Amino acid sequence: MPSTLRWGVVSTGKIANDFVTSMKHVLDPSEHQVIAIASRSLSSAKEFAGRFSIPKVYEGFEGLVNYSEVDVVYIASINTEHFTVSKTALEAGKHVLCEKPMGMNFKLTESLVNLAKSKGVFLMEAIWSRCLPSYSELKSRLESIGEVQYACVEFGRKIKSERISRMDLGGGTVLDLGVYCIQFLNLVFNGEEPTQILTTGSLNTEKTDRNVSSIFKYSDGARVGIISTHSEMNMPCEARVFGSKGSLTLKFPFWASEELECKLESHESGEVIKTPLPVLPKESKYHYNFINSSGLAYEAKHVKECIDKDLKESPLLDHESILQISRHMEKVRKAVGVVYPQDLEA
Amino acid sequence: MPSTLRWGVVSTGKIANDFVTSMKHVLDPSEHQVIAIASRSLSSAKEFAGRFSIPKVYEGFEGLVNYSEVDVVYIASINTEHFTVSKTALEAGKHVLCEKPMGMNFKLTESLVNLAKSKGVFLMEAIWSRCLPSYSELKSRLESIGEVQYACVEFGRKIKSERISRMDLGGGTVLDLGVYCIQFLNLVFNGEEPTQILTTGSLNTEKTDRNVSSIFKYSDGARVGIISTHSEMNMPCEARVFGSKGSLTLKFPFWASEELECKLESHESGEVIKTPLPVLPKESKYHYNFINSSGLAYEAKHVKECIDKDLKESPLLDHESILQISRHMEKVRKAVGVVYPQDLEA
Numbered sequence: 001m002p003s004t005l006r007w008g009v010v011s012t013g014k015i016a017n018d019f020v021t022s023m024k025h026v027l028d029p030s031e032h033q034v035i036a037i038a039s040r041s042l043s044s045a046k047e048f049a050g051r052f053s054i055p056k057v058y059e060g061f062e063g064l065v066n067y068s069e070v071d072v073v074y075i076a077s078i079n080t081e082h083f084t085v086s087k088t089a090l091e092a093g094k095h096v097l098c099e100k101p102m103g104m105n106f107k108l109t110e111s112l113v114n115l116a117k118s119k120g121v122f123l124m125e126a127i128w129s130r131c132l133p134s135y136s137e138l139k140s141r142l143e144s145i146g147e148v149q150y151a152c153v154e155f156g157r158k159i160k161s162e163r164i165s166r167m168d169l170g171g172g173t174v175l176d177l178g179v180y181c182i183q184f185l186n187l188v189f190n191g192e193e194p195t196q197i198l199t200t201g202s203l204n205t206e207k208t209d210r211n212v213s214s215i216f217k218y219s220d221g222a223r224v225g226i227i228s229t230h231s232e233m234n235m236p237c238e239a240r241v242f243g244s245k246g247s248l249t250l251k252f253p254f255w256a257s258e259e260l261e262c263k264l265e266s267h268e269s270g271e272v273i274k275t276p277l278p279v280l281p282k283e284s285k286y287h288y289n290f291i292n293s294s295g296l297a298y299e300a301k302h303v304k305e306c307i308d309k310d311l312k313e314s315p316l317l318d319h320e321s322i323l324q325i326s327r328h329m330e331k332v333r334k335a336v337g338v339v340y341p342q343d344l345e346a
Numbered sequence: 347m348p349s350t351l352r353w354g355v356v357s358t359g360k361i362a363n364d365f366v367t368s369m370k371h372v373l374d375p376s377e378h379q380v381i382a383i384a385s386r387s388l389s390s391a392k393e394f395a396g397r398f399s400i401p402k403v404y405e406g407f408e409g410l411v412n413y414s415e416v417d418v419v420y421i422a423s424i425n426t427e428h429f430t431v432s433k434t435a436l437e438a439g440k441h442v443l444c445e446k447p448m449g450m451n452f453k454l455t456e457s458l459v460n461l462a463k464s465k466g467v468f469l470m471e472a473i474w475s476r477c478l479p480s481y482s483e484l485k486s487r488l489e490s491i492g493e494v495q496y497a498c499v500e501f502g503r504k505i506k507s508e509r510i511s512r513m514d515l516g517g518g519t520v521l522d523l524g525v526y527c528i529q530f531l532n533l534v535f536n537g538e539e540p541t542q543i544l545t546t547g548s549l550n551t552e553k554t555d556r557n558v559s560s561i562f563k564y565s566d567g568a569r570v571g572i573i574s575t576h577s578e579m580n581m582p583c584e585a586r587v588f589g590s591k592g593s594l595t596l597k598f599p600f601w602a603s604e605e606l607e608c609k610l611e612s613h614e615s616g617e618v619i620k621t622p623l624p625v626l627p628k629e630s631k632y633h634y635n636f637i638n639s640s641g642l643a644y645e646a647k648h649v650k651e652c653i654d655k656d657l658k659e660s661p662l663l664d665h666e667s668i669l670q671i672s673r674h675m676e677k678v679r680k681a682v683g684v685v686y687p688q689d690l691e692a
Contacts, residue, residue, distance in 0.1 A: 012677075016418040149557075149576065150502070150559075150576065150579065152498070152574075154498070156588070196546065197546075198545075198561060200561050201567045201570075210568070211495075211496075213496075213561050213572060215545075215546050215559050215560075217546040219548075221557075221682065224546060224547075224557070224574065226559060226574070228496065228498075230495065233495045233496065233588055233589075234611065235496070235588060236593075240582075242502070242577060243578075243579075247580075265580065319434070
């Protein structure tokens with residue numbers, strides 16, 4: 001009989017809905033159970049619990065992360081809350097899957113990684129892309145294109161929610177969109193540290209980043225990665241990587257892609273590898289807020305596999321990668337002048 | 347009866363072949379006549395003259411540019427020769443169409459523009475892309491995508507000729523490939539001067555640029571242009587521009603494109619505007635060396651239209667644009683450390 005991973009979910013927002021929906025929709029209920037839900041508003045927690053038949057309801061996250069029956073805490077609150085909730089959960093000895101950005105800056109992120117290590121628990125930032133079949137395909141084909149020379153990722157969307165620009169809620173494109181671009185470079189350049197990052201961009205009236213573009217210089221400029229974000233303009237949202245023997249492209253939406261295009265110079269025509277994600281039946285009582293959110297189930301599944309193997313970090317996104325991505329996010333947004341209140345704290 | 351423009355062609359190289367072939371293939375022979383050919387090697391000049399039935403043959407360019415019957419000189423010699431031949435031709439009072447780069451640096455280019463102005467003759471750098479139907483389509487649709495926010499052009503090819511890397515022949519990717527990328531930014535940002543250009547790249551053993559990537563910062567980072575070149579790796583070679591209302595893409599080969607893809611947010615599906623270039627009949631005694639070279643005829647035709655109207659500069663590529671493109675080429679290649687001997691001359 002398979003073991004059951006008992007999840008506690010912090011926050012009842014859109015991504016929390018999608019995460020729990022994907023578990024109900026895709027995963028075996030004998031393997032994954034959401035046993036507790038927490039929200040700042042008790043009524044929201046109760047509504048969410050009712051929707052997904054979750055037995056325990058908490059007002060505030062403290063009770064949930066200390067609830068003895070919870071094995072792993074999924075943190076889906078707003079950006080500025082991620083650190084405190086993660087820290088409390090890790091201190092309570094819980095495994096943690098925390099939405100991006102885990103910390104508002106590198107220092108906070110690093111302290112969480114160190115805390116998880118000292119507590120001997122599993123910690124992963126919720127860069128779910130890494131767990132998707134399209135990303136497995138990408139990784140397995142990276143060698144076929146020869147040495148990676150160039151990559152370019154553009155993530156631009158007309159975002160209607162005002163949260164993206166608000167300073168007090170940890171807005172800015174780098175934390176929400178850039179993280180997906182930067183993790184792509186981290187993946188295809190295999191964790192190599194760029195020798196320089198050149199950045200431009202502009203700020204909103206709230207002084208968070210409205211758009212950024214950065215050149216990541218590897219091997220002192222012989223290899224190059226480019227990222228661009230935009231919160232007020234649509235871009236194709238593909239992630240492309242080029243090597244000496246061909247190219248690979250994760251098609252829109254690259255962060256949750258279902259299609260990898262491979263073009264090898266040794267082959268006359270390109271190949272598109274399709275890895276469709278599960279589609280919610282029309283008669284389902286559940287719904288997804290975001291595109292391809294059923295892919296979140298792969299992340300939940302991966303977390304369980306790691307915990308079952310007693311791993312403390314994910315082989316698909318190890319702590320070193322989390323730290324590099326966080327360091328690069330900070331470099332990029334600071335280069336355009338974004339300073340969060342958290343940067344000024346001791 | 348239409349007037350005839352009498353061309354003198356300097357150099358018998360591959361692009362000279364394609365230029366004259368395009369005239370023979372596409373244009374009305376009563377409007378365009380190549381009446382003289384010059385080469386450093388008399389035998390090459392004779393061979394070329396025989397191939398295209400050109401009456402006058404010169405060893406060295408001096409005789410040709412001073413030949414009274416010649417109206418306009420097309421200069422297709424190697425990069426390092428462009429300046430001297432252009433200068434001599436302009437001093438002889440000839441109209442000039444000179445291959446890119448007209449000068450090896452901004453100072454030389456500027457002196458040619460000034461010389462042409464003082465002589466009251468027509469001068470254009472041979473950025474033929476501007477004269478193609480696909481570029482007319484691009485220009486006519488630019489307004490439809492709203493204010494331009496972002497553009498990205500990548501020009502990477504595995505170039506077998508060693509000239510691309512040789513310092514003594516004016517090699518490097520910026521002069522040969524980057525010029526096409528930079529002229530695209532000049533076009534879509536309508537000559538606006540970037541507030542900063544951030545560049546990375548690497549050099550060949552000969553100290554010319556092997557690859558470069560640059561971010562052009564407009565409106566202090568609120569609008570961004572990105573260019574990338576590579577001489578040892580194939581890239582898709584599309585030129586893409588994004589505005590608040592949609593995007594336009596010149597498909598491969600963007601410098602001589604036959605297809606413009608338009609995606610407007612007000613329209614559900616994209617549109618591809620095809621502007622096919624003439625194809626040489628199979629039985630032709632001529633041949634093209636490069637892709638879509640029949641498009642060079644549009645440039646020759648445009649030069650005649652300008653001269654017939656007594657214009658001294660092209661409305662499709664005015665002197666200000668030539669100077670801006672030259673200035674940016676110099677900035678980009680100097681940022682990666684390329685110094686030509688011409689930069690060191692007084």
